[in-house]
Amino acid sequence: MQHRVAAIGGDGIGPEIVAAGKDVLDAAGERFGFDIAWTDFDIGADRYLATGDLLTEEDIRGLSKFNAIYFGAIGDDRVKPGILEKGILLAIRFHFDQFINLRPIKLLDGVATPLANKGPQDIDFVVVRENTEDFYVGIGSRFAGRREQKTLDVVRDIYSVRFGLDVETDAEELAYQIGVVTREGAERAIRYAFDLAAAREKKLTSVDKANVLSDVYGLWRDVFTDVAAGYPDVKTEFNFVDAVTMWFVKNPEWFDVVVTPNMFGDIITDLGAMIQGGLGLAPGGNINPNGTSMFEPIHGSAPKYRGLDVANPLATVWAGSMLLDHIGEHEAAAAVLRAIERSILDGFVTRDMGGAKKTSEVGRYLATLVKTV
Amino acid sequence: MQHRVAAIGGDGIGPEIVAAGKDVLDAAGERFGFDIAWTDFDIGADRYLATGDLLTEEDIRGLSKFNAIYFGAIGDDRVKPGILEKGILLAIRFHFDQFINLRPIKLLDGVATPLANKGPQDIDFVVVRENTEDFYVGIGSRFAGRREQKTLDVVRDIYSVRFGLDVETDAEELAYQIGVVTREGAERAIRYAFDLAAAREKKLTSVDKANVLSDVYGLWRDVFTDVAAGYPDVKTEFNFVDAVTMWFVKNPEWFDVVVTPNMFGDIITDLGAMIQGGLGLAPGGNINPNGTSMFEPIHGSAPKYRGLDVANPLATVWAGSMLLDHIGEHEAAAAVLRAIERSILDGFVTRDMGGAKKTSEVGRYLATLVKTV
Numbered sequence: 001m002q003h004r005v006a007a008i009g010g011d012g013i014g015p016e017i018v019a020a021g022k023d024v025l026d027a028a029g030e031r032f033g034f035d036i037a038w039t040d041f042d043i044g045a046d047r048y049l050a051t052g053d054l055l056t057e058e059d060i061r062g063l064s065k066f067n068a069i070y071f072g073a074i075g076d077d078r079v080k081p082g083i084l085e086k087g088i089l090l091a092i093r094f095h096f097d098q099f100i101n102l103r104p105i106k107l108l109d110g111v112a113t114p115l116a117n118k119g120p121q122d123i124d125f126v127v128v129r130e131n132t133e134d135f136y137v138g139i140g141s142r143f144a145g146r147r148e149q150k151t152l153d154v155v156r157d158i159y160s161v162r163f164g165l166d167v168e169t170d171a172e173e174l175a176y177q178i179g180v181v182t183r184e185g186a187e188r189a190i191r192y193a194f195d196l197a198a199a200r201e202k203k204l205t206s207v208d209k210a211n212v213l214s215d216v217y218g219l220w221r222d223v224f225t226d227v228a229a230g231y232p233d234v235k236t237e238f239n240f241v242d243a244v245t246m247w248f249v250k251n252p253e254w255f256d257v258v259v260t261p262n263m264f265g266d267i268i269t270d271l272g273a274m275i276q277g278g279l280g281l282a283p284g285g286n287i288n289p290n291g292t293s294m295f296e297p298i299h300g301s302a303p304k305y306r307g308l309d310v311a312n313p314l315a316t317v318w319a320g321s322m323l324l325d326h327i328g329e330h331e332a333a334a335a336v337l338r339a340i341e342r343s344i345l346d347g348f349v350t351r352d353m354g355g356a357k358k359t360s361e362v363g364r365y366l367a368t369l370v371k372t373v
Numbered sequence: 374m375q376h377r378v379a380a381i382g383g384d385g386i387g388p389e390i391v392a393a394g395k396d397v398l399d400a401a402g403e404r405f406g407f408d409i410a411w412t413d414f415d416i417g418a419d420r421y422l423a424t425g426d427l428l429t430e431e432d433i434r435g436l437s438k439f440n441a442i443y444f445g446a447i448g449d450d451r452v453k454p455g456i457l458e459k460g461i462l463l464a465i466r467f468h469f470d471q472f473i474n475l476r477p478i479k480l481l482d483g484v485a486t487p488l489a490n491k492g493p494q495d496i497d498f499v500v501v502r503e504n505t506e507d508f509y510v511g512i513g514s515r516f517a518g519r520r521e522q523k524t525l526d527v528v529r530d531i532y533s534v535r536f537g538l539d540v541e542t543d544a545e546e547l548a549y550q551i552g553v554v555t556r557e558g559a560e561r562a563i564r565y566a567f568d569l570a571a572a573r574e575k576k577l578t579s580v581d582k583a584n585v586l587s588d589v590y591g592l593w594r595d596v597f598t599d600v601a602a603g604y605p606d607v608k609t610e611f612n613f614v615d616a617v618t619m620w621f622v623k624n625p626e627w628f629d630v631v632v633t634p635n636m637f638g639d640i641i642t643d644l645g646a647m648i649q650g651g652l653g654l655a656p657g658g659n660i661n662p663n664g665t666s667m668f669e670p671i672h673g674s675a676p677k678y679r680g681l682d683v684a685n686p687l688a689t690v691w692a693g694s695m696l697l698d699h700i701g702e703h704e705a706a707a708a709v710l711r712a713i714e715r716s717i718l719d720g721f722v723t724r725d726m727g728g729a730k731k732t733s734e735v736g737r738y739l740a741t742l743v744k745t746v
């Protein structure tokens with residue numbers, strides 16, 4: 001059996017951690033009887049600085065031939081924040097309509113959490129983040145003075161009609177940002193989460209801020225309620241995003257599956273990453289069940305460690321396990337996760353986790369472990 | 374010396390905790406030589422259900438005669454989420470242009486935090502939340518089918534121009550929400566935070582998501598940078614909101630003053646409340662330095678405990694301490710906070726904090742303590 005998978009190392013530590021991850025996945029393939037044909041794509045800051053290209057038509061055509069992409073990280077000190085993130089990472093998510101961002105929050109055995117009196121039995125849930133809408137649609141504008149008088153007037157009008165205030169009409173410089181939620185967009189993410197909940201503990205929490213951002217999240221809640229009708233066995237609950245950050249820290253054991261719009265998903269999954277031991281251990285999948293999906297560590301490119309062979313590859317290897325699951329290699333996926341757990345218990349880890357091993361050493365160790373564990 | 378202060382007990386446990394708080398503030402006045410003339414306003418769910426009134430013109434005229442409001446809580450199971458919050462709480466914040474939401478995050482001696490290995494010396498910072506702009510402006514709309522074809526087309530156009538996608542043009546039902554940041558609005562909050570930082574440890578962290586919501590938070594960052602030029606002694610830093618939730622949990626000792634737009638402020642101050650021991654201990658001030666300010670516990674109205682005399686009044690009493698600070702009674706404010714600390718060390722607390730005392734008992738105990746502590 002052969003699987004064709006695209007790989008984008010990207011910037012900073014990206015290429016090193018993806019290299020380690022590939023070794024582990026290849027080794028898993030040897031054991032479980034499949035072979036991965038990797039196709040590398042040169043996308044990232046270096047190319048951008050040389051050519052101005054972020055994600056080209058050709059990249060898209062090339063990537064669209066795969067149903068899985070293994071992604072390292074992008075981000076570089078020489079480029080203004082936002083350019084690479086939006087031009088590459090978000091562009092891939094949107095272009096391939098990867099409408100699910102799947103984030104397991106699971107404290108592995110032997111990993112330290114910053115929470116007092118919580119262990120692996122307390123921290124084991126999954127966040128389903130809607131990944132193509134909300135405030136990530138990139139619609140907004142910014143202007144000063146008379147330049148864009150017309151748009152300015154429109155916004156001012158809405159503003160003063162809503163609040164009966166004149167305060168804002170004097171604003172000399174103003175920016176606005178628009179978030180969009182559609183029924184279809186919310187529904188497919190929510191349905192995915194219900195299916196996942198039905199296969200797990202039948203408990204689903206929806207996170208929003210419908211008491212203040214009532215238009216977008218009012219629609220989100222209505223869709224949730226409509227979809228829920230089809231899953232009478234799943235216990236459901238609405239939480240406000242501010243409150244949920246408290247419960248993640250105080251009672252993580254309350255959660256099993258959490259579904260949330262894009263922006264709040266971004267926030268609460270980082271918090272989730274920290275309670276599961278930090279970014280070195282947090283993988284994510286950007287999923288289009290009928291298209292091209294992408295698996296990545298959720299941390300950044302850590303430019304200052306580039307080439308030093310010190311970065312923790314575990315989040316990337318775990319993302320590789322998710323990739324294997326996605327392409328149907330469930331046994332191999334489980335073995336990769338077991339190998340990660342074993343390497344942690346063996347103390348065979350990088351500096352950030354209290355060890356002294358190199359990125360490549362951890363990769364090789366996992367590649368060996370995965371053949372027997 | 375007499376101070377005139379408005380009081381709004383509100384819903385659920387609100388009236389009980391405000392009553393306890395008033396007792397403590399009155400006692401502090403006896404010791405420090407001032408007297409508070411309280412004027413109660415009947416605003417909340419009961420009146421809304423009886424008359425349909427949320428915040429009336431008369432309420433506003435009445436409240437505008439005070440420079441401080443002592444606020445309990447609003448929210449009631451008989452009313453749809455959002456109605457009272459927006460119609461009363463947010464309406465007061467906006468109408469009185471209370472542009473600062475001030476939230477001390479301080480772990481008091483004797484209070485348990487859910488974080489491992491962190492104590493009062495690690496958790497002691499202040500969040501300055503901008504309180505009148507951003508996604509709280511309440512601008513948005515929701516529509517289905519052909520009803521509002523024109524607006525729908527506009528949003529669809531922007532959507533497809535930005536992403537070159539046709540996917541969204543088929544949306545049958547769609548909602549959008551607009552956030553607004555003005556230079557003036559951002560500047561006054563940021564300047565307040567710099568002044569506070571200059572008076573504390575000269576360290577200020579700005580929290581945003583400028584890498585994705587680049588229009589509103591790009592302006593926010595530029596304003597921050599402009600204001601920073603006037604405070605060369607203050608060390609500054611930008612954090613993304615997703616990352617900051619991690620550092621609050623992992624390294625709260627890194628923070629001294631944090632400034633952030635409204636919505637992210639809502640989220641991170643709840644997280645902050647939890648690391649300082651939970652909502653029972655989290656006060657907030659809604660401040661207009663030249664107008665009518667409002668002080669409140671940041672928790673809700675807990676309708677099911679209404680009238681049972683079991684609610685924890687400490688957050689409200691602490692909010693009272695902030696109120697005293699605001700009206701210039703600094704010594705009294707400090708004494709109230711000392712009384713809170715003493716009552717905790719004495720174990721004279723309500724059930725949620727592991728004690729067995731009633732709301733009113735804690736109030737009376739604090740009123741006694743504040744005369745000598």
Ligand SMILES: CC(C)[C@H](C(=O)O)[C@@H](O)C(=O)O
Binds near residue numbers: 085266298584
């Ligand atoms: C890098 C950034 C654009 C991205 C996001 O905001 O989605 C990241 O934080 C994530 O969660 O994958």
Ligand SMILES: CC(C)[C@H](C(=O)O)[C@@H](O)C(=O)O
Binds near residue numbers: 671
């Ligand atoms: C009740 C709600 C509208 C309010 C807010 O979102 O600001 C609350 O969460 C707060 O932080 O004061």
